Amino acid sequence: MKLLESFKPENFLILVVDDMRKNLQLLIEILDTYGYGTTFAISGKQALERVKMTEPDLILLDLMMPEINGIEVCKILKEDENTAHIPVIFLTAASESNYLLNAFKAGAVDYVTKPFRTPELLARIKIHLDLKRTKDELEKAYEEMKRIAATDELTGIPNRRSIFNFGKQEFSLSKRYNSPFSVLMIDVDKFKTINDTHGHDIGDEALKMMVNVTLNCLRKVDYIGRLKTEEEALKQQARLAQLETQTETLAQQSDLEAHLGRLGGEEFVVVLPQTDLKGAYIAAQRVCKAMPEESLLVKKTLPLHTIPIIGLVLREINPMAGILFFYPTVKITVSIGVATYDPKDEKMDDLLKRADLALFAAKENGRNQVAIMHNGKLKLSK
Ligand code: GH3
Ligand code: MG
Ligand code: MG
DSSP states (O other), X not given: OOOOOOOOGGGOEEEEEOSOHHHHHHHHHHHHHHTOEEEEESSHHHHHHHHHHHOOSEEEEESOOSSSOHHHHXXXXXXXXXXXXXXXXXXXXXXXXXXXXHHHHTTOOEEEEESOOHHHHHHHHHHHHHHHHHHHHHHHHHHHHHHHHHBOTTTOSBOHHHHHHHHHHHHHHHHHHTOOEEEEEEEETTHHHHHHHHOHHHHHHHHHHHHHHHHHHHHHHHHHHHOOSHHHHHHHHHHHHHHTTSSSOHHHHSXXXXXXXXXXXXXXXXXXXXXXXXXXXXXXXXXXXXXXXXXXXXXXXXXXXXXXXXXXXXXXXXXXXXXXXXXXXXXXXXXXXXXXXXXXXXXXXXXHHHHHHHHHHHHHTTSSSEEEEETTEEEEOO
């Protein structure tokens, strides 16, 4: 794990808030000398403005100020998600110690009593900046770990576990609201041949191309696939409006976007929220048709005597080396199995099994096509 950089005061900006100019001057001088970046405010109102403008890393906040006092300022900052994370250290007079509990309740992390001793003030500031920095780094590392755990390394799309989780979530929403939802199971045709002909690296590139083409198609079909006509869109809106009596609407719970995930190898699954069989079929056909239209250009050096090689595209000539540079184009096709949610389904797996059966049938029927498995019946598109 990456270690934290050493603590450098110049990387931090501290906002000092005090209605007494003398106090402000003294504090700013100390902080400047120690190397911190500083900014200041002479009232609660100005403090709130400064925080928005300068986004400080820590605030030294005078407790007693006219108009908006320190505790009120602190409360306002803690209620705003943009400023809640900024550590606030209160500056209090010894006689104000009975307010301290309120200061902590308002969200303060610490306090320093006036007149303060400089080393103590600096020590407290450093501790809280360091704590905050460590917390931020941990949060970032945690988010990154979560992202890595959910992502397929080669293609950058959700991995098996992640897409299954998404599917399960959609399944339970469909069960609860009896709303449509579909899945596509996609498998690259004769992918082994691509690896055998061009090598594993080119195979990897072909998989990335497959993902790009599919994502492009899904973006285009998203609207068509889900809400085919304006009339249907309006009906759908009315239905969602009805559901608003529930704590959350379906639209809020489901992000409505098509999600492509990699099951492993050259097998992929698409989860299509709010999409019925017809919509899913349109999406699948679009993906299937678009796939062979895209090609992967691969740079290869070949000896002169091997030309002409059918299917290779000449791009460059290097007469010095007596070798021609070719870019053979790699094209792929896919077979797709389609299944849609059936209220009789008990779990997500029931849906996936139907999509898998349909995919198998598409392969058996000659590949490069879409098949549907619905109500115990198989429909082939070719
Ligand atoms: P079918 O049309 O019946 O699906 O034939 P296929 O050759 O695509 O199917 P098969 O399951 O026999 O072969 C899949 C191949 O995919 C075998 C495996 O080496 C390759 N493969 C799996 N994962 C990867 C990968 O991440 N990168 C590359 N380059 N190849 C992979
Ligand atoms: Mg395959
Ligand atoms: Mg396979």
